Amino acid sequence: MSNEEKIGNNKMGQAKSDNFFSNLSVPPSKRSKEEAWQLLMQSIDEKEEHHNKSISLKPSYTKLLVAASIAILFLISSVLIFNKEYHFETYEAQTLKVDLPDGSFVNLNENSSIAYSLTYGWFNRKVSFEGEGYFTVTKGKGRFIVDVAQNKKIVVTGTEFNVISRDKDFSVTCYEGSVEVRASKSKPLKIKAGEQVLLDKNELKLNSSTINRPPKPVWLTNEFVFINQPLSIVFDELSRYYKVRIVADGFNPSERQFSGKLPADSFRNIIEIMSVSLGLSYSYSPDSTTIVFR
Secondary structure (H helix, E strand, C coil): CCHHHHHHHHHHHHHHHHHHHHHCCCCCCCCCHHHHHHHHHHHHHHHHHHHHCCCCCCCCCHHHHHHHHHHHHHHHHHHHHHHCEEEEECCCCCCEEEECCCCCEEEECCCCEEEEECCCCCCCEEEEEEEEEEEECCCCCCCEEEEECCCEEEEECCCEEEEEEECCEEEEEEEECEEEEEECCEEEEEEECCCEEEEECCEEEECCCCCCCCCCCHHHHCEEEEEEEEHHHHHHHHHHHHCCEEEECCCCHHHCEEEEEEECCCHHHHHHHHHHHHCCCEEECCCCCEEEEC
């Protein structure tokens, strides 16, 4: 198409447009025909643009996923922290001192164990214990709780006490301060320094034979201290400590008493000292597992 033809066509289009607007009846307006035409074309263009616009209705899950991931990690970390335990154990002929985070400490006798959580001291001071241990507890940091097997519990604030929990044997001896002892089928019993509580047929009882200042355990001091103790108790303690059998022949050991300090490093020296001080003779069985006093 030549330029002359294009110009002719444009003039014809313009003429048709002029004819359209000249015949169009609209309310009076201050706008000219050219301004009205431009507004009309602009309105058409905006409608087409709005029609072709792509609207995304897909929700964004990124923030939700991040929040959920953080929550899951926090939950897993919390479970790991609250379930983490420190465990200490001794075996035959071993003793061990265990320092606790609050400055308290426990001396474990042989074949004993203690455990406490990583969160010890955050909400409470609680340990799990079995065997025999001498506890020294710091003051001013809330209650100190010892959970013992078969629903037994010891509650203190600051004190020194010794615990024996082996099979059916259970006793607590207080050396300083006071101790409250609890058992599932018995009323709680509170004892002070110099007193001892025993568990007898599921009932906590105060040991009437406890002396004012009981000696500390021999495994801790490495010496036996007996003050007016019946020989039957002395024999029982020596037999338990050295794993031998000591028996009396011709007299009742419950009717005789013994007082003295005996070094625990030599069993034969102890037997010799007792023989001389009590005026008794003794003999060993062929396998040296039984000692007979006469």
